[in-house]
Amino acid sequence: MIDPYYLQQLTIGISLGMVYALMAIGFTLIFGVLNVVNFAHGEVYTIGAFAGIMAIAAFGPPFLVIVFIVLAVGALAGFSLERVAFRPFRRFSDEASLKSRAMREATLMSSLAMSIIAREAMELLFGSEFQTIDIGYLINKPISLGPVTIVNGDIIIFVVSVLMLGGLQWLLKYSAIGLSIRAVSNNPLGAKYVGINTDRTIVLTFVIGSMMGALAGILVGLYYGAVFPSMGFIPGVKAFVAMVMGGLSSIPGAVIAALVLGVAESLSTTFVSSVWADMVAYLFLIVTLVFFPQGLFGARRERV
Amino acid sequence: MNVLEIANLSLRIGVQDILHDISLDVAEKGIYAILGANGVGKTSLMRCISGIYHPTGGEIRYEGKNIVGLKSHQIVDLGILQAPEGRQIFSNMSVLENLTIGGGPLKTAELDRVLGLFPKLKERLKQGAGSLSGGEQQMLCIGRALMRRPKVLLLDEPSLGLAPMLVRFIFDLVEEIRAQGYSILIVEQNAKAALRIADRAAVIEGGKIVMEGSAKELASDSRVADAYLGGHVAAH
Numbered sequence: 001m002i003d004p005y006y007l008q009q010l011t012i013g014i015s016l017g018m019v020y021a022l023m024a025i026g027f028t029l030i031f032g033v034l035n036v037v038n039f040a041h042g043e044v045y046t047i048g049a050f051a052g053i054m055a056i057a058a059f060g061p062p063f064l065v066i067v068f069i070v071l072a073v074g075a076l077a078g079f080s081l082e083r084v085a086f087r088p089f090r091r092f093s094d095e096a097s098l099k100s101r102a103m104r105e106a107t108l109m110s111s112l113a114m115s116i117i118a119r120e121a122m123e124l125l126f127g128s129e130f131q132t133i134d135i136g137y138l139i140n141k142p143i144s145l146g147p148v149t150i151v152n153g154d155i156i157i158f159v160v161s162v163l164m165l166g167g168l169q170w171l172l173k174y175s176a177i178g179l180s181i182r183a184v185s186n187n188p189l190g191a192k193y194v195g196i197n198t199d200r201t202i203v204l205t206f207v208i209g210s211m212m213g214a215l216a217g218i219l220v221g222l223y224y225g226a227v228f229p230s231m232g233f234i235p236g237v238k239a240f241v242a243m244v245m246g247g248l249s250s251i252p253g254a255v256i257a258a259l260v261l262g263v264a265e266s267l268s269t270t271f272v273s274s275v276w277a278d279m280v281a282y283l284f285l286i287v288t289l290v291f292f293p294q295g296l297f298g299a300r301r302e303r304v
Numbered sequence: 305m306n307v308l309e310i311a312n313l314s315l316r317i318g319v320q321d322i323l324h325d326i327s328l329d330v331a332e333k334g335i336y337a338i339l340g341a342n343g344v345g346k347t348s349l350m351r352c353i354s355g356i357y358h359p360t361g362g363e364i365r366y367e368g369k370n371i372v373g374l375k376s377h378q379i380v381d382l383g384i385l386q387a388p389e390g391r392q393i394f395s396n397m398s399v400l401e402n403l404t405i406g407g408g409p410l411k412t413a414e415l416d417r418v419l420g421l422f423p424k425l426k427e428r429l430k431q432g433a434g435s436l437s438g439g440e441q442q443m444l445c446i447g448r449a450l451m452r453r454p455k456v457l458l459l460d461e462p463s464l465g466l467a468p469m470l471v472r473f474i475f476d477l478v479e480e481i482r483a484q485g486y487s488i489l490i491v492e493q494n495a496k497a498a499l500r501i502a503d504r505a506a507v508i509e510g511g512k513i514v515m516e517g518s519a520k521e522l523a524s525d526s527r528v529a530d531a532y533l534g535g536h537v538a539a540h
């Protein structure tokens with residue numbers, strides 16, 4: 001019989017991994033269509049959490065309403081981010097410029113700048129410490145399953161994430177916008193020749209990715225009861241690691257890597273002090289880069 | 305009646321003059337061939353028409369309306385479709401997805417028509433497009449453009465890298481789709497085959513049209529024969 005302690009850590013690890021997965025997908029989608037890393041993705045997560053707790057403080061809506069508010073705010077954040085930090089650098093439309101190095105470097109700086117501006121602005125507005133959240137909204141009520149005690153947040157995070165991931169898979173496979181996103185990721189120039197509005201597709205990719213990131217933010221915020229302006233940094237790094245491990249543009253790869261990362265982190269606290277748990281992600285990153293430079297699931301990746 | 309008119313078109317990218325004062329007219333239901341060596345600007349001209357490059361001067365008129373400045377997806381919506389150089393298919397997506405993408409809800413009639421032209425694709429609908437042979441990819445590329453029922457079809461080097469038998473198939477196909485009422489602008493290095501099916505043709509050198517006329521005139525012109533036909537006689 002497995003020690004129930006491990007089962008408990010496993011549950012926490014899966015919740016953690018699901019949240020990383022939601023975030024990693026935002027990175028992966030955007031990397032797919034533009035070949036760039038969106039360094040402001042962590043702040044989208046923070047904005048999602050703040051939007052959620054502000055809605056709670058203002059009018060105490062039911063949980064599902066909060067989810068929709070956060071999704072809407074995330075969508076808006078993604079839209080604005082693309083307009084301000086990415087579109088201005090996309091001036092040419094032949095294949096050499098679409099995924100060019102110059103654009104990659106320019107947007108790296110501009111998204112980092114947006115990230116710093118957003119974080120500092122939130123610190124000025126709200127202060128850098130933990131925000132107070134109505135206890136009734138926290139998703140950490142214990143549930144006993146035999147010898148294992150989990151919290152309702154574990155279930156909520158699992159269900160919400162699975163719904164989002166499933167919805168995304170459906171969207172990418174069967175909807176016109178999903179096909180456009182895949183087409184632009186696969187061959188941006190080809191997408192133009194079949195009449196896909198690539199600018200609109202890119203904005204929508206940011207919107208979808210940011211909705212997932214914002215949702216991850218509020219879920220974690222209510223799970224740990226910790227919402228503060230720099231909360232997005234560490235999960236952002238973890239999600240980035242999951243994306244790299246997953247092979248940069250593979251969504252299933254990113255999700256699996258995120259789950260592995262979450263579980264490994266949570267189990268590692270058994271053996272080392274929890275302050276060291278963050279090191280697990282960096283260790284994974286280094287091992288991946290040294291031994292699997294294509295990522296664990298990115299072996300077939302082609303350069304466009 | 306000309307469906308596509310290009311008037312005094314020029315293109316400059318950075319400090320480079322790519323195209324200079326290009327004028328040509330594609331007649332309705334006609335085939336217009338553009339000949340020339342590598343790197344003279346043929347593909348750049350095609351990209352200008354599809355809105356990938358934005359010309360620095362001149363006009364491209366489609367049914368009398370200037371389309372310079374429109375975005376590529378707007379030009380596709382007008383009915384100008386291109387089977388571009390390098391095919392630009394979606395290698396990670398299935399053949400069926402390649403054919404149906406960008407065209408709104410799946411139109412079965414269009415699909416049947418295109419698969420009728422390319423029976424080989426029919427056997428491979430579920431297969432990844434990246435696993436097709438070069439010839440099949442070219443068929444997919446042309447089929448993808450035909451799915452939108454274009455009024456003008458632009459073909460950029462459709463025979464490039466294909467075996468002689470497939471080259472013949474492609475050129476026969478071009479004649480067949482012209483008979484169905486499409487207007488076609490084709491860029492080719494295989495001048496002999498192109499002049500055989502075209503009504504009119506132009507030769508581009510260094511970004512300029514150096515010769516223009518009916519395909520018959522050009523085919524019998526000694527300069528064209530020396531520069532562009534000599535090397536290809538053996539191939540056919």
